[in-house]
Amino acid sequence: MKMSLRQLFAPALLAVALTPLAFTAQAGHHEGQGMDREAMMERMEERRQEVYQRAELSGEQQAALNEAHAEHREAVLNLREEHQARVAEILSEQEQQALRDAMHEMHAEYRQEHGHGERGKRGHHDDSANEMDAEEAATE
Template sequence: MKLSLRQMFAPTLLALALAPLAFSAQAEQHEGRGSDADREAFHQRMEERRQEVYERAGLSDEQQQALNEINAEHYQAMQALRAEHEEKVADILSEEERDALKEAMKEVRDEHRGEGKGHGRRGGHEHQNDEAEAASE
């Protein structure tokens, strides 16, 4: 069976198209932002984009259903892993210490985002490498 380029690259295109959505959803959930209405609107937009990706990739209904099922399994596994991690952290840190850690992480993230303007979401790496090189001299 000979596959077209579209069929060969469909899984890769799908993963690339959905990755930013997954990261955004994870970030919003992790930070606890947004109301129920915001989350519902976000999920609706995500579903619309997923459907558009499926259509562009030329996936059959069966393929779409199978992908939706494994994505749901993956999401559930990630939720379970997150809960397990939170339990382990709670065994190590008090609630006040966890809050202090979250605040420190937010401050560092915000500082790095300010430094990395123009370098993308995770920018600032070049600046950090320059500082490390200067320190080693």
């Protein structure tokens, strides 16, 4: 069966559209972000629908992809919870906070060195990304 370019690139386009959803899962636990999270989720859903339309996916394909994404997201969230529990077994709350602080500092320094300005100190998604980095660093 011969695939069109559109069919070949549909998974890549979908991945690009869905990648930020991983960050929204992390961002939801920060106070004061409820409305921002909802708005971001809406924008992501709109983007996903646009990707589906551009790729000319059928309704059946869209539903199957949405189901696969939901299952993946659930698995990632469960794995993240397991990882956080493991980190909590290894480090005290104070040590975890020290690790997060060190990661924030290093991230800010990196962003400043590479011309990304002050946003790196406490950007809108930096906290969740840095927590993930800190957790990964704790396991290495």
